[in-house]
Every structure is written in structure tokens, then in C-alpha cells.
Amino acid sequence: MTDTRERTDSRPGAEPQDQPAAGWRLAAGLAAAAAAIGAGHGVAALVNPNASPLIAVGSSLIDVAPTPAKEFAVRTFGTADKPVLVTGIAVVLLLIAALLGLLAWRRRPVALTGIALLGAVGVLAATLRPGATPWDALPSVAAGLAGLVALDRVSRIGGRSRTAGSAPHPSRRALLAGIGATALTAAVLGGGGIVVSQLRLAGAEARRRLGLPSPGSRSAPVPAAAQVEGNTPFLTSIDDFYRVDIALVTPRIDPDQWSLTIDGLVDRPLTLSYRQLLELPMIERNITMTCVSNEVGGPYVGTASWLGVPFTEIIKRVGVQTGVDQVFSYSSDQGYTCSTPYQAVSDGRDAMIVVGMNGEVLPDKNGFPARMLVPGLYGFVSGTKWLERIEFTRYDRRTAYWTSRGWATQAPILTQSRIDVPKSLGMLSKDKPVLAGVAWAQHRGIERVEIRIDGGPWQQATLADEAGVDLWRQWSFVYRGPAGRHTAEVRATDKSGKTQPERRTKVFPSGARGWHQIRFTVE
Incomplete structure (x- = not known):
């Protein structure tokens, strides 16, 4: 039978102590990491999905990444840039956890301290982002505790000193049972989070089936001769429509809990529920959108039929004050803000707050319950998704997410x-x-x-x-x-x-x- 133990200390006078072979210690570290990830995901499903440790750390990395790094990610990985980032973070975490597993039998305090530090990193990442609440720390705290308990318990198997008359050390079967129990715990915790998330999604999906109102002004039909045979479809399907944003997890918003605040330098601030937004006058327009990240010949451009409330209606209702030159919008995606020239939403073009796309309720990935759209401007200065607030203000008072990172303030779409x-x-x-x-x-x-x-x-x-x-x-x-x-x-x-x-x-x-x-x- 293969021996699962290694002698950890051969110094003169030292008491010999057994530890499992390196493969078992690596497996123990990985199992502890899985338990931590499962616990973090499970608690995040109850608190805030974006506070899941992997997502929180990934979002923080996106926030601090220099512009060249972001350009490289979009250019190299396209719309898969976020899954690649999360996968990379998970791989690094597992490598660290494997190293801590190697140390756990010989240097248990060091290994446990390492697990605690990983949990602390998650707490900082979750709580320091704009819009975070103290509750967002809970998933990382739960992850840290689960990892600590899992590694501590498994590392005590086979870790007793071997002295005369002592009981036999646990066998490979005991180690396998300990690691298996840890992995099962990870699966239960993570699976519980998935179940909770799916139940919430099902409830939100049922509540969003309110349908769409009929527009007071319909879009002109696309002429048949606008389509060249065999060429790219003139209207882009929802599935094929590009997506570029900073959200690692697509926000899933319950329309019954959502509201849109419109304030700032206005005479009559508004707060609208989803139902109230749908009751406002609507227009339907076919509009082509383009992302500033689109390279020459790139895929980040598409055309759809959009249904929404025209900005002219919003401006009329709130009474915008003299001196406003910026529309500053806030997203439910933590920390994201957008800066739009007031002139572009008030000059008569079909700028709108969108609620429908291609005849359907606006999909989650495209910004449900509502998003902005301003023809002629790149999305990073006009297309806020998962919209929750619009502030009429001035450029000298607010600086948006991408503007603070060196991108243009005025960004008309180039020919x-x-x-x-x-x-x-x-x-x-x-x-x-x-x-x-x-x-x-x-x-x-x-x-x-x-x-x-x-x-x-x-x-x-x-x-x-x-x-x-x-x-x-x-x-x-x-x-x-x-x-x-x-x-x-x-x-x-x-x-x-x-x-x-x-x-x-x-x-x-x-x-x-x-x-x-x-x-x-x-x-």
C-alpha cells in the first residue's frame, strides 16, 4: 500500500511528525478554496451577486486597470474578456490555495493566515467600490471563514506526532474522506447559491412580463432595397447584438424594486417606478449603435429597433434650468457613470430612455429595465445600461467613469x-x-x-x-x-x-x- 505520509522534521532532538504526500496536501488546499468560493457565492446570492469574492475582485481590477490593458483585453478577447478575467482570478486563487495546502501540515498558522488574507482582499474589493454597503462584505467574510475551517480540519488529519504507543495515523482513506467532505460542502454551498439565484431570476422574469406599450410614433419601415443580398443583416438580432461594458455579472433587476430618479438642476425632480415609466409617451426608432472600442473593421456596431421615452418628454416634465450642459447618468452596475452633452439630448434627435428592443422587453444584457440611447454618440458617453439615475448638471461639477480614465469628453461617432x-x-x-x-x-x-x-x-x-x-x-x-x-x-x-x-x-x-x-x- 502506498504510504501517504512524509517526514516533516529530521533535526536532531526533534520529534518526528508525519504529513501526507504532496499530492494530498495540494488537494486539501484546492478543496478548501472550493469551499471558500462556494460559501462566498452562496451568501452573495442572498446579499448581492456582485459582492461574490471573485466578482468583487475582478470588478476592482477592471476599475484600476490602465487604459492600455483594457484596450488589449477587448481587442484580444472581445466579448469574452470578462469570463477570461474571472477564470484568471480563479486560477490564481487555486494556485495560492494549493501552495497553502502544501504548507498546512508543517506551518498551519502561516497557511491559515494566508486564507484569512485572501478573505480580507475580497472584503476590501467588495466594500471599497462606489455604491457598496457594509452587507457586501458578508460573502467574503463567509468565504474566508469557510476556507479557514476547511483547511484547518483537513490539515489535522495525519498531523499528530508519532511516538511510542501512539495510535496509528489516519490512512489515505481518512484523507480522502476529509477532502471529499470539504468538496461536498463546497458543492452544497455553491449549489445553494445557484438555486437561490435561479429562484430570484424566475420571480423577476415573471414580474417583468408586463408587455410593452404601443408607441405614439412608430419607426419608418426599413426599405427592402436597404439590404444588399448576401450581406450583413440590416437589423441585428438581440442574440447577435454586441455587448461591451464593465459588468462582470449581468445585473438582474427586479422591476418591482427598481426606480429611476431624475434630478439635479431641474425645477421638478422625478422618481419613476417601472410601471410609471411605461406609462409615459413612447417613440419607436431604428438606430445604429457603435462602441468606441470598435477597431477598424470591428464587430462592435449593430442596428436595432428601439422603444423608449424621448428625452424631450423628460426635459419638459422636469424643467431643466439655465446653465445645464451635461446629463450625468448612473448605472446599477456599481461605480459606472456616464457623461452626455445636454445639447445632444435637447436638439431634436431621437435621444431616449429605452425600454424595448426589436419588439421585445429590453433584455438583461442590453440594460433592462431601462437604458439610454443618443444617436450619433459613442455608447460610453450616451448609452448607460441598467439606468437608475439621471442628473442634469454641469461638466465642471461631475466627471464620468471613462472621462476620469482619459477618454474623450465629447465623442461623436466617426465616419x-x-x-x-x-x-x-x-x-x-x-x-x-x-x-x-x-x-x-x-x-x-x-x-x-x-x-x-x-x-x-x-x-x-x-x-x-x-x-x-x-x-x-x-x-x-x-x-x-x-x-x-x-x-x-x-x-x-x-x-x-x-x-x-x-x-x-x-x-x-x-x-x-x-x-x-x-x-x-x-x-
């Missing part, structure tokens, strides 16, 4: 174009030699699109019908060139007469510039 057909390194067939794509310059509109093959002269592409200045425009170009490999570049000119510049820039601080280029092969 851009993209080649979607064929994909880069794709094939252009003889029977359908068509390149196609989209161009956008929200709130200005697209005047023309040009394409250049193999560095030759610019040639004008055929524009599909326009559906509105707040929407992207599709284009196509027939190319009957020789077989083989080629390059294609595209540029757009908006209705103000400005053409995309050639020189590429990074997305920071106000959006990417440059021409999209692909390589393709003709049959």
Missing part, C-alpha cells in the same frame, strides 16, 4: 466603413463577384462609399437605399478581375463632406480611424 463580403482571406466566386459591406456616420448619414483594389484608383461602390441618417448604409461593388489573390480597401464620405482618413489610430481616446482592408482570392 467608418467595413468590408463584410467576402471575409478576409475569403473567396470571390466567378458567378457572384460582389464585394459588399456597411458604412456608418450616425446623425450625419453616408454620401458615398469608394473601394480600391490592389492599390489602384478609387472606384465608387453602389449604395443601397438609405433608411435614415441614424442608420448604417449598405454598399456593394462588382469586381471581375483576374483570378488569384487581391487586396481591397474601403472608405466612406459622410453627408457633411468628410471622408475617412487613411492613417489608422487606436480606439483611445475617441474612436479608431483608418481604412478597412482585406485580402481575398478570385476563383
